[in-house]
Amino acid sequence: MTEAPANLWIMIIALAASAYLLKMFGLVVLGSRQLPKVFDRCLGLIPAALLSALVLKDTFSLGQSLVVDARVAGFAVAVVAAWRRAPLIVVVVLAATATALVRAI
Amino acid sequence: MKRIFASLNEPELRRVVVSSLTLGAAVGVFALSFGVASVSAGASVWQTCALSLFVFTGASQFSAMSVVGAGGSLAAAFGGAVLLAARNFVYGLALSSSANSMAKSLPRRLFAAHFVIDETTALALGQESPRLRKVAFWTTGIGLFTFWNLGTLIGALAGSAIDPQKFGLDIAFPAAFIVMLMPHLRSKLGRQAATLGGALCLISISFLPVGVPILIAAMAVLVGVRSDD
Numbered sequence: 001m002t003e004a005p006a007n008l009w010i011m012i013i014a015l016a017a018s019a020y021l022l023k024m025f026g027l028v029v030l031g032s033r034q035l036p037k038v039f040d041r042c043l044g045l046i047p048a049a050l051l052s053a054l055v056l057k058d059t060f061s062l063g064q065s066l067v068v069d070a071r072v073a074g075f076a077v078a079v080v081a082a083w084r085r086a087p088l089i090v091v092v093v094l095a096a097t098a099t100a101l102v103r104a105i
Numbered sequence: 106m107k108r109i110f111a112s113l114n115e116p117e118l119r120r121v122v123v124s125s126l127t128l129g130a131a132v133g134v135f136a137l138s139f140g141v142a143s144v145s146a147g148a149s150v151w152q153t154c155a156l157s158l159f160v161f162t163g164a165s166q167f168s169a170m171s172v173v174g175a176g177g178s179l180a181a182a183f184g185g186a187v188l189l190a191a192r193n194f195v196y197g198l199a200l201s202s203s204a205n206s207m208a209k210s211l212p213r214r215l216f217a218a219h220f221v222i223d224e225t226t227a228l229a230l231g232q233e234s235p236r237l238r239k240v241a242f243w244t245t246g247i248g249l250f251t252f253w254n255l256g257t258l259i260g261a262l263a264g265s266a267i268d269p270q271k272f273g274l275d276i277a278f279p280a281a282f283i284v285m286l287m288p289h290l291r292s293k294l295g296r297q298a299a300t301l302g303g304a305l306c307l308i309s310i311s312f313l314p315v316g317v318p319i320l321i322a323a324m325a326v327l328v329g330v331r332s333d334d
Contacts, residue, residue: 005147005173005179007179008147008148008152008173008179009152009155010179011169011173011179011182011183012152012155012156012159012160013159014183015156015160015165015169015183015186015187015190016155016156016159016160018183018187018190019160019161019162019165019186019187019190019193020159020218020219022187022190022191022193022194022197023162023190023193023194023196023197023218023219023221023222024197024215024218024221025194025197026193026194026195026196026197026198026199026200026201026221027197027198027200027201027204027214027217027218027221028197028201028204028211028214028215028218030197030198030201031201031204033198034198035195035198038329038330040195041294041329042326042327042329042330043191043192043194043195043326044192044195044329045289045294045295045298045325045326045328045329046188046189046191046192046323046326047164047189047192047285047286047289048286048289048290048294048295048296048298048299048302048325049298049299049301049302049322049323049324049325049326050164050168050185050188050189050302050319050322050323051164051282051285051286051289051299052286052298052299052300052302052303052306052322053302053303053305053306053318053319053322054167054168054171054185054278054279054282054319055279055282055283055286055303056303056306056307057171057175057306057310057318057319058171058175058275058276058278058279058282059276059279060307060310061175061310062175063175063176063315064310064311064312064313064314064315065310065311066307066310066311070273071275071276071279074273074276074279074280075276075279075280075283078276078279078280078283078284079283082280082283082284082287083287085287087131087134088131088134088135088138088280088281088284089134089137089138091280091281091283091284092138092276092277092280092281095273095276095277095279095280096272096273096274096276096277096280097273098273098276099273099275099276100271100272100273101273103270103271103273
């Protein structure tokens with residue numbers, strides 16, 4: 001198991017506060033003001049850009065080096081399963097099984 | 106709340122409550138994998154539960170622990186997670202026009218803010234009458250919060266009992282990210298942002314500190330600037 005950084009709690013508290021403030025600002029403080037269209041559209045694209053980056057980082061990197069290992073098998077299986085609209089738990093179990101199998105060989 | 110249960114024999118209302126709770130249960134399964142992956146990435150069971158209780162926005166929690174697990178700095182983990190949480194600000198704005206019917210007093214509105222996430226926004230804004238919007242927001246919010254935290258706890262306990270590498274659980278993060286990414290690939294702009302974001306990340310991994318490439322990838326949202334409409 002990976003060792004957690006000592007001040008992980010500080011990050012958790014900072015993240016909880018920031019996440020709450022972001023939610024609260026729109027709902028309570030700014031009210032029904034309209035954002036410029038461009039701003040709205042760019043904010044909406046954050047998940048597409050970041051999730052794609054996170055997938056690639058978690059599949060093809062180890063620290064700062066690019067590697068191809070057993071995780072690629074799980075990645076491939078997960079892409080196919082998610083594409084076919086399998087429920088999340090199925091996607092995760094299939095991907096983990098594929099990775100574990102390749103690792104065991 | 107009592108009134109909500111009393112009027113469950115109204116078909117309209119029942120439909121809203123049933124879809125809210127079904128969604129909550131489905132999200133609970135998502136939380137299971139967060140719990141497992143988060144303890145595998147080095148968080149304690151308590152820290153994992155605190156993330157689900159107090160951050161309560163899925164993609165940010167996943168992202169933060171994915172960066173921490175890879176050995177990234179806490180600042181980088183925090184930065185990526187906050188960027189992903191930024192869309193809740195837009196949801197808050199979108200919901201605020203119906204905020205009067207959802208939560209009248211200021212304290213109640215401050216409480217409601219914690220539940221402003223993808224699912225509550227989608228279900229609330231999908232209803233036509235203010236009353237149904239209120240029911241959808243609160244049943245989705247409270248139901249999802251309950252299932253999300255239960256799922257996290259069970260996942261975290263299970264995850265700390267097994268060896269994550271042996272069971273291939275290091276793939277749980279990317280597998281969940283792939284599932285979350287799929288709906289964003291339906292639009293052309295979404296596909297462009299995903300492609301560019303992925304490329305920026307891969308290019309910068311070898312020379313930037315762990316976790317920072319995720320922040321660089323956020324520049325890909327600028328494909329939204331020159332799009333005309």
